[in-house]
Every structure is written in C-alpha cells, then in structure tokens.
Amino acid sequence: MPKIVDHEARRREIAEALWRITRSDGWEAITLRGVAAEAGVSMGLVQHYFRSKDEMLLFALEIIVEDVRAEIRKVVAALPEPRTPRQLVTAVMMELVPRDRPNETETAAVFMRRLQLRPESLARLGAGQPQPDLRGMVADQIRLARPDIDADLAASGLIALLEGLLFVVVTGQQSSATARAVMAAQLDYVFN
Amino acid sequence: MPKIVDHEARRREIAEALWRITRSDGWEAITLRGVAAEAGVSMGLVQHYFRSKDEMLLFALEIIVEDVRAEIRKVVAALPEPRTPRQLVTAVMMELVPRDRPNETETAAVFMRRLQLRPESLARLGAGQPQPDLRGMVADQIRLARPDIDADLAASGLIALLEGLLFVVVTGQQSSATARAVMAAQLDYVFN
Numbered sequence: 001m002p003k004i005v006d007h008e009a010r011r012r013e014i015a016e017a018l019w020r021i022t023r024s025d026g027w028e029a030i031t032l033r034g035v036a037a038e039a040g041v042s043m044g045l046v047q048h049y050f051r052s053k054d055e056m057l058l059f060a061l062e063i064i065v066e067d068v069r070a071e072i073r074k075v076v077a078a079l080p081e082p083r084t085p086r087q088l089v090t091a092v093m094m095e096l097v098p099r100d101r102p103n104e105t106e107t108a109a110v111f112m113r114r115l116q117l118r119p120e121s122l123a124r125l126g127a128g129q130p131q132p133d134l135r136g137m138v139a140d141q142i143r144l145a146r147p148d149i150d151a152d153l154a155a156s157g158l159i160a161l162l163e164g165l166l167f168v169v170v171t172g173q174q175s176s177a178t179a180r181a182v183m184a185a186q187l188d189y190v191f192n
Numbered sequence: 193m194p195k196i197v198d199h200e201a202r203r204r205e206i207a208e209a210l211w212r213i214t215r216s217d218g219w220e221a222i223t224l225r226g227v228a229a230e231a232g233v234s235m236g237l238v239q240h241y242f243r244s245k246d247e248m249l250l251f252a253l254e255i256i257v258e259d260v261r262a263e264i265r266k267v268v269a270a271l272p273e274p275r276t277p278r279q280l281v282t283a284v285m286m287e288l289v290p291r292d293r294p295n296e297t298e299t300a301a302v303f304m305r306r307l308q309l310r311p312e313s314l315a316r317l318g319a320g321q322p323q324p325d326l327r328g329m330v331a332d333q334i335r336l337a338r339p340d341i342d343a344d345l346a347a348s349g350l351i352a353l354l355e356g357l358l359f360v361v362v363t364g365q366q367s368s369a370t371a372r373a374v375m376a377a378q379l380d381y382v383f384n
Contacts, residue, residue, distance in 0.1 A: 150377075153370070153373055153374060153377060154377070156360075156366060156370055156374050157353065157374040157377060157378060159356070159360070160353055160356035160357045160359075160360050160366070160371070160374060161349065161352055161353045161356055162356065163355070163356035163359045163360060164351070164352035164353055164354065164355035164356030164357070164359070165352045165356070167352075167355045167356070167359070168348075168351070168352050168355060174348060174352070178345070178348055179352070181345055182345060182348050182349040182352060185342075185345060185346070185349060186349060189381050
C-alpha cells in the first residue's frame with residue numbers, strides 16, 4: 001500500500017517541520033503557512049492534511065507520544081530474559097531522562113508539554129499525554145519487587161522526578177549526567 | 193516615605209493584574225494596554241513604570257521570587273529552636289509543594305517558568321529564577337545531617353522532584369495530597 005505509506009510520511013514530514021519551528025522560534029511562531037514553507041510543500045497540501053493549526057499540533061504531539069512508546073518497546077525488547085522489575089523500570093526511566101543536547105524532537109516535546117499548561121490547550125491536547133500508561137506500568141513493576149512499600153506513591157514520585165529532570169536539563173540548570181545520577185539514586189532507593 | 197511606598201504598591205498592583213491575565217488568557221494575551229485596563233489605571237501610568245512589556249514581565253517574575261523568599265523566611269522563622277537540618281528542609285520543601293487549588297500567583301509563576309523555555313525568554317528572564325539559592329541551602333543542610341551521602345546529588349533530586357510536582361499538580365495529573373506524600377517520602381529517604 002504505497003499510497004498510504006506516502007500519506008503517513010508526508011504528515012510526519014509536516015509535523016517535523018512544525019517541531020523545527022517550535023524549537024527555533026517558539027510555539028507562537030507556528031502558522032500553517034510557516035510550516036508549509038519549512039516543510040517545502042504548498043499551503044494547500046498542509047491544509048489537505050490538517051484543517052487547522054490545532055489539528056496539526058495534536059498530530060505532532062501524537063507523533064512524539066508514539067515515538068516515545070516505540071523507543072520504550074525497543075529498549076524493553078533488548079533486555080535479557082528473564083528480566084527483573086528493576087531492570088525493566090530502570091531501562092525505561094533511563095531512556096526517558098533527556099540527553100545533554102536533547103534532539104530537536106525531545107526539546108520540542110518539552111516545549112509543547114509546558115505549553116499545554118494553558119488551560120484551553122490542556123483540555124484539547126491533554127488526551128495525548130503518555131504519563132498515565134507509564135505510571136501504571138511502573139507501579140505494577142514496583143508492586144512485584146517491593147510488596148512492602150506504597151507502589152503507587154513510589155511510581156508517582158518517579159514520574160514527577162522525570163518531569164522535573166526534563167525541565168532542569170532542557171533549561172540548562174542541570175547536566176544530563178547529573179540527571180541520570182539523580183534518577184539512578186532514586187531507582188536504588190525504590191528497589192533497594 | 194509614603195511616596196516610595198505608593199510607587200511600590202502601584203508597581204505591584206500592575207504586576208498582579210498581569211498575573212490575572214496570564215492565568216485566564218495565557219501569556220500571549222499580555223499587552224501593556226490590557227494590563228492597564230485590568231489594573232484600572234491609564235496606559236500612560238503603566239508606561240511610566242515599565243518602558244516595555246519585557247520590563248513588566250521581569251518585574252512580575254521578580255515579585256514572585258521575592259514572595260517565595262519571604263514565605264520561606266516566615267516558615268523558617270516559625271520553626272522551634274534548636275531546629276534540625278531535616279526540620280528546616282522539610283519546612284521549606286513542603287511550603288513549595290503547590291496546593292490543590294494553587295492561588296493565582298502560584299499558577300501564574302508556573303506558567304511563566306515554563307514559558308522561559310523559549311530560548312530568548314530564558315536568556316532575558318533566567319536571572320530571576322529562585323532555584324540556585326534553594327539548591328545550595330538544601331545541599332548544605334543535607335551535608336550537615338548526612339555526611340555519608342552525596343548531598344549535592346540529593347539536593348538536585350529534591351529540586352527536580354519539586355519542579356515535577358509543580359507541573360503535575362498544576363496540570364491536574366496529581367492531587368496536592370499525593371504531591372505532599374511523594375515529597376514527604378523523599379525527605380524520609382534523604383534524611384533517614
């Protein structure tokens with residue numbers, strides 16, 4: 001089905017152009033026209049795929065969420081069997097701590113998540129957030145390894161810590177190395 | 193010096209009008225004209241105090257930082273003497289975990305900090321961030337109580353966790369009660 005593949009590839013190219021603009025000029029700079037120019041396609045083509053700026057933003061967010069999920073599946077699949085809950089959670093959380101020079105998409109994703117703080121954006125785009133699945137998975141694994149602690153609370157702590165580390169690394173307050181060390185210490189604490 | 197007091201009060205009223213607009217309509221909605229209308233003063237008066245939108249935003253951020261510092265001083269002063277490092281750090285961190293219905297200023301502060309992610313805003317406004325002092329103070333206290341652990345790393349973890357908790361509470365992903373329990377568990381871990 002080459003036609004369908006092309007459609008998906010085209011939509012993705014447009015979303016990636018949107019991320020490049022967000023990264024260099026900020027979210028306010030995004031327009032259908034600007035994204036078309038950045039993607040090297042016509043305004044009409046962009047409008048063929050996305051009826052509005054919001055529809056385009058929603059798709060761009062979904063791409064990020066899907067990319068993160070795919071990355072996690074890959075990391076998990078690469079673990080040796082049998083794997084412990086600790087190995088699984090460590091692999092996933094360490095994958096999600098941002099690098100020192102986060103790539104375009106990572107940085108843009110942080111921008112976008114922060115911008116969801118606008119109440120009307122939150123209501124519209126909140127459905128695309130990856131956190132609930134992640135929190136549930138992490139809590140389940142902690143429950144298996146540590147029946148003696150409050151697994152939901154520990155999972156909430158890990159997710160909140162991850163959110164905070166994303167923020168401090170992307171704003172340059174902390175290096176990725178420190179962020180990784182902080183996350184490793186937290187995993188030690190939870191699974192000790 | 194009633195004149196000076198009036199000036200400060202007027203500048204603060206204008207900044208508070210700015211926060212109300214940010215909260216209801218988002219950062220993009222801020223204009224000198226809109227803030228003047230919200231504050232119930234003339235456009236000319238706003239321009240007398242702030243030559244540009246950026247100058248006004250910077251002052252509004254500084255007010256938040258100063259309010260947070262004042263709140264922390266108050267909480268610390270209310271502690272019984274002699275106080276332990278753990279009591280001091282706990283009082284401060286628990287003060288900074290947001291309430292379930294964060295007040296206008298708290299919410300606006302989170303918006304603003306997130307919006308600093310725009311690279312040009314970060315460069316301009318980054319100087320106003322309260323984190324470095326807080327991190328140093330927390331690390332010093334941890335060093336006193338726990339010479340056996342990496343105090344800088346533990347302090348970085350607490351600050352990152354606080355950032356993340358701010359985000360998850362203000363976006364409604366977690367209740368303030370959960371955020372407080374997460375922070376309390378973290379303090380147990382660090383000072384145990």
